[in-house]
Amino acid sequence: DIQMTQSPSSLSASVGDRVTITCRASQDISNYLAWFQQKPGKAPESLIYAASTLQSGVPSKFSGSGSGTDFTLTISSLQPEDFATYYCQQYNSYPRTFGPGTKVDIK
Amino acid sequence: EVRLLESGGGLVQPGGSLRLSCAASGFTFGSYAMSWVRQAPGKGLEWVSTITGSGDSAYYADSVRGRFTISRDNSKNTLFLQMNSLRAEDTAVYYCARPPKVTPPLRDNYWGQGTLVTVSS
Numbered sequence: 001d002i003q004m005t006q007s008p009s010s011l012s013a014s015v016g017d018r019v020t021i022t023c024r025a026s027q028d029i030s031n032y033l034a035w036f037q038q039k040p041g042k043a044p045e046s047l048i049y050a051a052s053t054l055q056s057g058v059p060s061k062f063s064g065s066g067s068g069t070d071f072t073l074t075i076s077s078l079q080p081e082d083f084a085t086y087y088c089q090q091y092n093s094y095p096r097t098f099g100p101g102t103k104v105d106i107k
Numbered sequence: 108e109v110r111l112l113e114s115g116g117g118l119v120q121p122g123g124s125l126r127l128s129c130a131a132s133g134f135t136f137g138s139y140a141m142s143w144v145r146q147a148p149g150k151g152l153e154w155v156s157t158i159t160g161s162g163d164s165a166y167y168a169d170s171v172r173g174r175f176t177i178s179r180d181n182s183k184n185t186l187f188l189q190m191n192s193l194r195a196e197d198t199a200v201y202y203c204a205r206p207p208k209v210t211p212p213l214r215d216n217y218w219g220q221g222t223l224v225t226v227s228s
Contacts, residue, residue: 046218089152091206
């Protein structure tokens, strides 16, 4: 099974900050990597797929990059609505696996 | 507009069974693989199962293999998850999802709002 790790597990940031979250796969997954945002009590929402393709309707302040085993999600200018938990998921092989999540909260 | 609406969750005793449904709309249902993903209280996301668009192939997490069965009715645009021999550790919100496509053309992916399954005596 492919193991997914995320760093940091949590971070505190201020409105307007640039935030970067890292996701690492235990083996090469090409670009089969998605990012999701989840707010408390809500369903996850898709942000990015194929490592860098923005889901329709997702603001361009979100961006993704990477290939192989190392990936990043960047929020260019953090806004109040962006405080949430972010998950990566690989879909290169079964079982599909998620990272443990990165919680972004207000400093 | 793509919509996924789960139903069928509830309280069930250990060892019991439950069948979840997910009604899909806004896209050509039979052209897409579909998944179930769950989230235990206070925990992260766990992939449960995926079925191909035709229903020919299904994949399961080790934690549910042999107890859960995913299926679909493409004539009714509905996805199912039959859950048998339920355990306390199956307690979670279960989400229906249209997962990212592996083969082109790539398409957006979507999640339903979830249905809560509680396994307790």
